Amino acid sequence: MFGCSIFLNEEIDFDYLKMMKKSGFEGIFTSIHIPEDDDSVYINRIKTLGKFVRENHLTLMVDVSGNTLEKIGASFMNVQPLLDIGITGLRIDYGISNQTIADLSHKMDIALNASTIGKEDIEELSYLKANFSNIEAWHNYYPRPKTGLDEYQFHKKNAWLHHQGLKVMAFVPGNSKKRGPLYKGLPTIEKHRNLHPLVASVELINQYHVDHVYIGDPGISTLLQRQFQNFILNNKILLRADKLVDNDEKLLAHIAGEHTNRKDAARDVIRSEESRLIRKISAVPKMNTIPRLKGSITIDNEAYGRYMGEVQITKVNLSQDEKVNVIAKVSEEDLLLIDIIEPGQKFEFLLEDGYGFGKINHGATEP
Incomplete structure (x- = not known):
């Protein structure tokens, strides 16, 4: 599956999202770490985005904190308000117990940090009867140049994750509207930082056996949309x-x-x-x-x-x-x-x- 990213610190460009859906993109990733002084704006944007996702039959994976969930009227114990507004999955990182992750996996999709999950986590989640059909391993993107992942270790970790039965997601940079404050692209592996995004995507799939590829930056050019559309829908370059x-x-x-x-x-x-x-x-x-x-x-x-x-x-x-x-x-x-x-x-x-x-x-x- 292919997906794209949007960020809630600015107005959501729904025309762009419509074009991405037309181009064959099926998922959206965003972060809802809501600043203290801007609650209403962020909450309204995530609700509007959720409505768009439901109407267009897309998935919406969000990176959250416990404090953010409270502002939306939810918690890790009660995620129904998230499902009600169209959020289909949570990106879970540090500080959340495996017991909570196991419980959440029976209610919605869960993305774990692909780089940090280990054998002990898999064993504990199995013991806690987690629903692994709803759990995937998602890599991070790396805004700072020279901090993206090494391709050998990336490939090695992906092989291990697949052996555990987990699907893997990774990011490639955009080519048009890049995210600040560095504006240096948002790839998962460093070698892709300045590479053609479609070339990087195909490499992730064919060489590194990635299951889902997301554009990390908030914009790609209309031409690149057309190139992705032909590749995704028609297998044409x-x-x-x-x-x-x-x-x-x-x-x-x-x-x-x-x-x-x-x-x-x-x-x-x-x-x-x-x-x-x-x-x-x-x-x-x-x-x-x-x-x-x-x-x-x-x-x-x-x-x-x-x-x-x-x-x-x-x-x-x-x-x-x-x-x-x-x-x-x-x-x-x-x-x-x-x-x-x-x-x-x-x-x-x-x-x-x-x-x-x-x-x-x-x-x-x-x-």
Whole structure:
């Protein structure tokens, strides 16, 4: 599952949340540590958010303290008021007994601190007859640079948590509206702090076996929403690209639309399954046969015989080939997305000026 984060110290952007739901995000995370001088504002916001969650069939996990629960009219012994306003789960950290956690697990979803939970906790929760089907392990996000988790220890801990039967959640940073006061992103592991959020998400799932990925920061760009939407709902990778040939609409149209990476995936290139066998093209004259840097989008020309018309993306730097035309190049911002295209996965190019690719804004904009 994919989720996003919002913070109650500012007005909730429900248009953004609606777009995230449309993009395939199913969960919301927030914190309700209510300051002493702002009770009514925070309480009203969490109730309004809960109403939105219920109406849109989302989940709402909140990080709370005992003092906060009292202000909402609830307690760890009585969480019904939380359920009534749309909160579906609690993120539990220090200072809460395993007995309380076990009791809560029979009433709502519980997220434990993935980094600090240990063997003794699992054994005690089992003894206390906790409902483990409602318990997950959630990692923190780390606002301060150089304090994010080490990937080896992260992977090791996730393997242990899965062995205990727990699902695991981790955060990736946003790319648009970042949270202050540092504005340095909110990742779980340090290597993701400045990485493309979709690349980081896929890495969490494929390499670190994370079950749920949440955007830690409160905003991602409209383009990134579109990229997540295509990945989550259609298993398709959208790649921004810049054309390198002018006024050749036939060749540009040939690489427009949806492609599929061949199931017998090559080491050095992404090969379009449709380009030669289905999207037949009458003639491809030799042109722009320059060295193929990583991300080059190419079409084999007529000198390649039966391979003429094949569309490829280079995964590594390759030398010039007189039989291969370089038509466009994946933008630097999306270059790492090439590395997550799997065998049999769909992909599509986006060019700023169209040619059937769909107009976009290359910059990261507020949603």
